[in-house]
Amino acid sequence: MPSFSHDPLSPKDAADVVIVGVAARGLAxxxxxxxxxALVLDLFGDDDTRELALAAIPLRRIGAFAIDPADLYEQLAIHAGPDIPVVLGTGFEHQPEVVERLAARFRLVGNGPPTLAWTKEPLMLARLLHNLGIPHPQVFADHAPAGMRTLEKRIGGSGGWHVKPASESRGWGWYLQEELQGRTVSALFLGNGHKARLLAFSEQWCEPSEDAPYRYGGAAGPIRLDPSIEASIASALDAVVNAAGIVGLASADLMLTGDGWSLIEINPRPGASLDVFDHEPLPPLLRLHFEACRGELPDLALLTPEAAGMVRGAGVFYAPFSFEMRLDPLPDWVADRPPQGTRIETGEPICTLFAAGRDVREVRDTLARRRDQLWRDLSMASRKAAE
Incomplete structure (x- = not known):
């Protein structure tokens, strides 16, 4: 168990935790x-990640946003010892063999391959939810039944880049899921392998592009749902945690439909909702993650907008066109700040924008205004640098 310092800025020689992910600023x-x-290993090495970390090690990527496992093993062998806890963020749900190899050599704090299989292998998860009596969309390995609208998804995919309407799967590593209509929300919870503690709900939205209509756009919370639905979801999470052995901080993607709710997906790791909820009045969420992984759940009530004092939101800003980062400094409501001179291609994420307000609508309006303002400033700075 790492030691929790009362002065996180005090310099010391060794890291307390190693954080690994595609983009690890939120965990940092x-x-x-x-x-x-924290010693951080990710693909982006953003300026604020390096400021937050004891050290930030860039990882080699495969394709657009995948970590090269060989480089990851090499960097961990150099920079992390077997006794330092390792926390995984995004990028491993579709690679249980990588997680298994990491668990054999390093001290992983989180869910291992068996739990990843139950939660991220679609047919296994659907079977589990069916046996537990939890509402969920139907899934298919290859073809959709006649008359049913389905979405093709990549097994273990994240960020919505891979999701598209389809009636036939492209093959191994992909599947079809029944398309549901409704309001998309996420439940943040802790698991200790037997029980769940529901912490908060957030609302999510997409930022569609021509080739990625379900690309993740952002989230805002806390929000409240109908009390009977909240109670039903809490009971369902208890059952899933017990059946799949989920430990630590996790989230469940849900669809609120006209006649109730449906569980779309389980993310058995800390995720994007850290930006929304890792603030007062909740205790530090990474501390709760460590405690839950050793079996301890906090006595916390469901977070409400009244208790939080506001609704917070975090939205991903994707590049409308290719450009080179030349704006310095960036506003204080920007996170995941690319280093000066970084070339960002059309459609790639530039950064994360923060906002707060009285409700989700106000938060999203503020995020939209800030996105437009920032793009004007980025474009002008890039043009001036090119002159």
């Missing part, structure tokens, strides 16, 4: 709030 910020010195 969570470590800072929990009083932990």
């Amino acid at each position: 910020a969570a470590a800072r709030r929990a009083g932990l010195r």
Whole structure:
């Protein structure tokens, strides 16, 4: 168990935790709030990630946003010892063999391959939810039944880049899921392998592009649902945690439909909702993650907008066109700040924008205004640098 310092800025020689993910700034910020010195390995090496971390090690990528496993093993062998806890963020749900190899050599704090299989292998998850009596969309390995609208998804995919309407799967590594209509929300919870503690709900939205109509756009919370639905979801999460052995911080993607709700997906790891919820009045969420992984759940009530004092939101800003980062400094409501001179291609994520307000609508309006303002400033700075 790492030691939690009361002064997270105090310099020391060794890291308390190693954080690995495609983009790990959110977890690095969570470590800072929990009083932990973090060694971070990710693909982007954003300026604020390097400021938050004891050290930030860039990882080699495969394709657009995939970590090269060989480089990851090499960097961990150089920079992390077997006794330092390792927390995984995004990028591993479709690679249980990588997680298994990491678990054999390093001290992983989170869910291992068996739990990943139950939660991220679609047919297994659907069978589990059916046996538990939890509402969920139907899934298919290859063809959709006649008359049913379905979405093709990549097994273990994240961020919505891979999701498209389809009636036939492209083959191994892909599947079809029944398309549901409704309001998309996410439940943040902790698991100790037997029970769940529901922490908060957020609302999610897409930022569609021509080739990625379901690309993740952002989230805002806390929000409240109908009390009977909240109770039903809490009971369902208890059952899923017990059946799949989920430990630590996790989230469930849900669809609120006209006649109730449906569980779309389980993300058995800390995720994007850290930006929304890792603030007062909740305790440091990474600390709760460590405690839950050793079996301890906090006595916390469901977070409400009244208790939080506001609704917070975080939205991903994708590049409308290719450009080179030349704006410095960036506003204080920007996170995941690319280093100066970074070339960002059309459709790639530039950064994350933050906003707060009285409700989700106000938060989204503020995020939209900030996105437009920032793009004007980025474009002008890039043009001036090119002159």
